[in-house]
Amino acid sequence: MTLEAVLSRIDETLPDSCERLMELMRIPSISTDPEFDADCAQAANWLVQELKSLGFSASSRPTPGHPMVIGRHTGPGRHILFYGHYDVQPVDPLELWARDPFDPQIEETPKGRVIRGRGAGDDKGQLMTFIEACRAWKDVHGTLPGNLTIFFEGEEESGSPSLIPFLEENSEELSADLALICDTGMFADEVPAIVTMLRGLAKIEFTIRAANKDLHSGMFGGVAINPIRVITKILGGLHDDQGRVTLPGFYDDVAELPEAVAAQWQGLGFDHAAFLGGVGLTTPAGEVDRTPLEQIWSRPTAEINGIWGGYTGAGFKTVLPAEASAKVSFRLVSEQDPDKILASFKAWIAAQLPPDCELVWTGPNGSPAAVMEITDPAFEATREALSEEWERPAAFVGCGGSIPIAGYFKDILGMDAMLVGFGKDDDQIHSPNEKYDLQSFHKGIRSWARVLERIAG
Amino acid sequence: MTLEAVLSRIDETLPDSCERLMELMRIPSISTDPEFDADCAQAANWLVQELKSLGFSASSRPTPGHPMVIGRHTGPGRHILFYGHYDVQPVDPLELWARDPFDPQIEETPKGRVIRGRGAGDDKGQLMTFIEACRAWKDVHGTLPGNLTIFFEGEEESGSPSLIPFLEENSEELSADLALICDTGMFADEVPAIVTMLRGLAKIEFTIRAANKDLHSGMFGGVAINPIRVITKILGGLHDDQGRVTLPGFYDDVAELPEAVAAQWQGLGFDHAAFLGGVGLTTPAGEVDRTPLEQIWSRPTAEINGIWGGYTGAGFKTVLPAEASAKVSFRLVSEQDPDKILASFKAWIAAQLPPDCELVWTGPNGSPAAVMEITDPAFEATREALSEEWERPAAFVGCGGSIPIAGYFKDILGMDAMLVGFGKDDDQIHSPNEKYDLQSFHKGIRSWARVLERIAG
Known part of the structure; x- marks a missing residue:
């Protein structure tokens, strides 16, 4: 043989x-x-x-x-x-x-x-x-x-x-x-x-810019807009209390799992406690009405993969930074269109931008599920x-x-x-x-x- | 002479x-x-x-x-x-x-x-x-x-x-x-x-930790809690739509400006448009019912002076980070007690912390107005x-x-x-x-x- x-x-x-x-x-x-x-x-x-x-x-x-x-x-x-x-x-x-x-x-x-x-x-x-x-x-x-x-x-x-x-x-x-x-x-x-x-993937980086330079919070604190306050306010609203992504139209093209596939997955006996326990976690953090296997295989997500702004070194600096940035990605399923999702995200951010802030976008790209x-x-x-x-x-x-x-x-x-x-x-x-x-x-x-x-x- | x-x-x-x-x-x-x-x-x-x-x-x-x-x-x-x-x-x-x-x-x-x-x-x-x-x-x-x-x-x-x-x-x-x-x-x-x-100053740094290591958002995205999502959600709620700090009791010990002082300040003819214009801004970002001079001299503030977490280098990394951090400071007025404000902040953060997250606090200190x-x-x-x-x-x-x-x-x-x-x-x-x-x-x-x-x- x-x-x-x-x-x-x-x-x-x-x-x-x-x-x-x-x-x-x-x-x-x-x-x-x-x-x-x-x-x-x-x-x-x-x-x-x-x-x-x-x-x-x-x-x-x-x-x-x-x-x-x-x-x-x-x-x-x-x-x-x-x-x-x-x-x-x-x-x-x-x-x-x-x-x-x-x-x-x-x-x-x-x-x-x-x-x-x-x-x-x-x-x-x-x-x-x-x-x-x-x-x-x-x-x-x-x-x-x-x-x-x-x-x-x-x-x-x-x-x-x-x-x-x-x-x-x-x-x-x-x-x-x-x-x-x-x-x-x-x-x-x-x-x-x-x-x-x-799952597909759509990803984008953006920067919110306000003042033309870093400011001193003693002199400008309270009266000058802080881009970190803006970016946390906006991104803090990306998920609702049920773990759902709040982006308008985000779930429009998401199909429900066929019953046969759902049944097969049920039969796999996925041990989500062990899966999460292996990395020190206990509680699924996705949509509350979905099983953990659905959360990672068949449901779309939004994640902030990086955020930065202001003084991040040792000690303290009471700065009001001129800008703050984040990298955000979306895992996509079914017929979700990466371009449509990123366009919706950009519009959603822009609509929440206060006066004096401008947006700079970097490297949007994506692929469907x-x-x-x-x-x-x-x-x-x-x-x-x-x-x-x-x-x-x-x-x-x-x-x-x-x-x-x-x-x-x-x-x-x-x-x-x-x-x-x-x-x-x-x-x-x-x-x-x-x-x-x-x-x-x-x-x-x-x-x-x-x-x-x-x-x- | x-x-x-x-x-x-x-x-x-x-x-x-x-x-x-x-x-x-x-x-x-x-x-x-x-x-x-x-x-x-x-x-x-x-x-x-x-x-x-x-x-x-x-x-x-x-x-x-x-x-x-x-x-x-x-x-x-x-x-x-x-x-x-x-x-x-x-x-x-x-x-x-x-x-x-x-x-x-x-x-x-x-x-x-x-x-x-x-x-x-x-x-x-x-x-x-x-x-x-x-x-x-x-x-x-x-x-x-x-x-x-x-x-x-x-x-x-x-x-x-x-x-x-x-x-x-x-x-x-x-x-x-x-x-x-x-x-x-x-x-x-x-x-x-x-x-x-x-104004006085109270400042503190904190880190929110979740998984015991950085995770891949392809494998864990959706089901594992993301500390950046948590920190933006919490800090995004630090101010309300009127520019007021939402921390419980934050304004308890804040006195109104004596009328005589308010009148003298009014007489100074502070040009807030020029003040903000000098740094590329137009719109006061503090409490909407306060003058810009009050916002910087006699009203307390909360500012995020630094935030960081996840991948912040060139390109993109679809990581779910194990932790995210921020430096936050408060400008204090009147009888506000720095220790009391920081204790209130710590309790406020802790109360909003989801399962599997832990807090690490660094360097709290403060001085009164x-x-x-x-x-x-x-x-x-x-x-x-x-x-x-x-x-x-x-x-x-x-x-x-x-x-x-x-x-x-x-x-x-x-x-x-x-x-x-x-x-x-x-x-x-x-x-x-x-x-x-x-x-x-x-x-x-x-x-x-x-x-x-x-x-x-």
């Missing part, structure tokens, strides 16, 4: 696979900060070399932002495209990391061994599961599996500004029969999942492959995060996407001390070997 | 006086930041040498914080104590300064020559007016005027933590018949003023001296800022204080590009010579 041979090969070469992943993690490819542009390019080149060494024809393609990586193996069967991203989140607050985020290592923990460092779980560890599965396959079969295109981007954590034009310009090359996207997680510690419902068609037999085949590897029935689930690429693949390339990933809830992605379980990495590689056996070639 | 001789001497030696002031301004004596502790000590030592060179017996006195400077000249007449502070505000945002804040220079501006740099107006330029007046006096008379104590502190911009114990421990040495405090401004560009009503008795004939003598120098009738006015020292002098040393200063509304104290008009410095020195002629010796 060649599948068994591939799985054995994966087991035997796991230490080498880990070493390659950590080599990639040592490159600080933070896409959101221009200081790390060269590192992003370096990560892309590293992947190109990796793919070439496996027999892919591969290249790094320049864009106005960070490069795309494309690898191609022509073979028999359905054309499958695999997607991941090599860029990572910023690392601040750096002081909360127990070690250098870009000097990864394998650590023993009470819950098993983990690979620790920025990008371990999001998304370098995940994309390497597929590369390592291809490597073992080739070692055993002498050739890569099926008919494959590899597609890695380097702007996923910074809103993918180059993605849409790139997909449009390279649609012939990239239009496959099915896309595999590896940027999601397990449903539970040992329960694999295929995501069929993804995606709901997959699961009639393609590859979905059921993959569900079986995952269930076999993890010895637990795999689930079709929702995902609170936004993976806009799934929507773009559908809209621009006309291709369905299957989202399979091996992240855990405690991976601390986007946070200090990010990790990826060694089990996720190992069984992730094995899972892809099983999936390829069923759907490739 | 020896007064004329002293005034002439002041005119002739003005360039030297400016050079000495700029030498003091080159010492970055930021009291609120421990990094500048040595600079504060250096500024104190510089002043000690200056006072000694004039014939004062002077010394720098250690405290648990920054040193106090005391100079003493024993002579005939009422014992007068002069107070100023040698510490300065932090300089951030540094990028808004047109030049190094600690490399002062004299600049030509459309409104006349100014001394530009941190501390020019608050309070180094002001305290040097008195020293330079003493210098010219001594040059002409051969001796210092009257019976003088000089008292400079170095913690005024950081809440004066050492002041009360120091006053208590040195009350015999520091208890004079009258205090002169030079840390205030002119009423208008050419209208000198004696402040007889000062002060209202001077102006029956001492020195007040009227000083008003005459100022009116003569500036050729405009000097006014008895209120002051929006808090100069707690006036209250401490009264409470601890049993001594009344007369607040005279030469700052202008556009001095940008506490802001980038702080300046002191050369006219303020020059006529300030001359004013003190006239005041000393009338009340010393």
Whole structure:
């Protein structure tokens, strides 16, 4: 049985696979900060070399932002495209990391061994599961599996500004029969999942400006408008007492969950107390009439991701600042239109602005939610492959995060996407001390070997 | 006429006086930041040498914080104590300064020559007016005027933590018949003023903590409480639609302005449009049923001086932060008790805190408002001296800022204080590009010579 041979090969070469992943993690490819542009390019080149060494024809393609990586193996069967991203989140607050985020290592923990460092779980560890599965396959079969295109981007954590034009310009090359996207997680510690419902994301930053300079609150306090007072007053009204977003029209295009899906989710036995307890919380903070699973998978949200203004250093400064700023994002579901939501937000803010204040908007962008068609037999085949590897029935689930690429693949390339990933809830992605379980990495590689056996070639 | 001789001497030696002031301004004596502790000590030592060179017996006195400077000249007449502070505000945002804040220079501006740099107006330029007046006096008379104590502190911009114990421990040495405090401004560009009503100040910093780490809004958005949402919701309710502070009991101890004072203020013809226009504003933002002069002089306020939480760097990070913080201060009037106001604020915040959130409080401190008795004939003598120098009738006015020292002098040393200063509304104290008009410095020195002629010796 060649599948068994591939799985054995994966087991035997796991230490080498880990070493390659950590080599990639040592490159600080933070896409959101221009200081790390060269590192992003370096990560892309590293992947190109990796793919070439496996027999892919591969290249790094320049864009106005960070490069795309494309690898191609022509073979028999359905054309499958695999997607991941090599860029990572910023690392601040750096002081909360127990070690250098870009000097990864394998650590023993009470819950098993983990690979620790920025990008371990999001998304370098995940994309390497597929590369390592291809490597073992080739070692055993002498050739890569099926008919494959590899597609890695380097702007996923910074809103993918180059993605849409790139997909449009390279649609012939990239239009496959099915896309595999590896940027999601397990449903539970040992329960694999295929995501069929993804929230969209709309985000925007704004500054409220008032006086032409910072003022002294002794001289101007009381009579001069304080932009922090304005921004707290406005943003403090973004949610009502029931946890609902107050933006006019916000829920207009939100569909109720189909009864069958609601029932399936009910059956998952989601333990929200454990989910929240893991991060030190007890009480769901979303809409009071929705289950916690609905709150994170199928209901839209508004979050203030950053706020700043005035004196924030040590000690005290009785300043009336000239400006205050915030970064706000919305997780979107169903047919919510990111542009419409952001326009509504901008109008809502503007309508509440007192005299003497002006607004400056930065970087609005967004992507809609995606709901997959699961009639393609590859979905059921993959569900079986995952269930076999993890010895637990795999689930079709929702995902609170936004993976806009799934929507773009559908809209621009006309291709369905299957989202399979091996992240855990405690991976601390986007946070200090990010990790990826060694089990996720190992069984992730094995899972892809099983999936390829069923759907490739 | 020896007064004329002293005034002439002041005119002739003005360039030297400016050079000495700029030498003091080159010492970055930021009291609120421990990094500048040595600079504060250096500024104190510089002043000690200056006072000694004039014939004062002077010394720098250690405290648990920054040193106090005391100079003493024993002579005939009422014992007068002069107070100023040698510490300065932090300089951030540094990028808004047109030049190094600690490399002062004299600049030509459309409104006349100014001394530009941190501390020019608050309070180094002001305290040097008195020293330079003493210098010219001594040059002409051969001796210092009257019976003088000089008292400079170095913690005024950081809440004066050492002041009360120091006053208590040195009350015999520091208890004079009258205090002169030079840390205030002119009423208008050419209208000198004696402040007889000062607002108090209560300030506090707090942090709201929720999850035990930063979370990813894709995974936790909607279900996990966001401390920025909590802090904006709470602080957004600090003022009502009429500009009133909503804190329970906030106005309980606020007296209405006596009719006579209100009438005098009405007569000052305060041009609030020009006052606000100077900083790019048009509309008074305080209590809608109060005049702008009441809003800054005789009404209490609540201001958010700083707020921060989440990701505030370049680009976007869809984080749900673990905490959010703010610095809040209250300007107090009449009989408002700082401790009572801060206790009310803390209770008000705590009462609105949702589940899973905890509060951490930092650095509460405060000082009450002060209202001077102006029956001492020195007040009227000083008003005459100022009116003569500036050729405009000097006014008895209120002051929006808090100069707690006036209250401490009264409470601890049993001594009344007369607040005279030469700052202008556009001095940008506490802001980038702080300046002191050369006219303020020059006529300030001359004013003190006239005041000393009338009340010393």
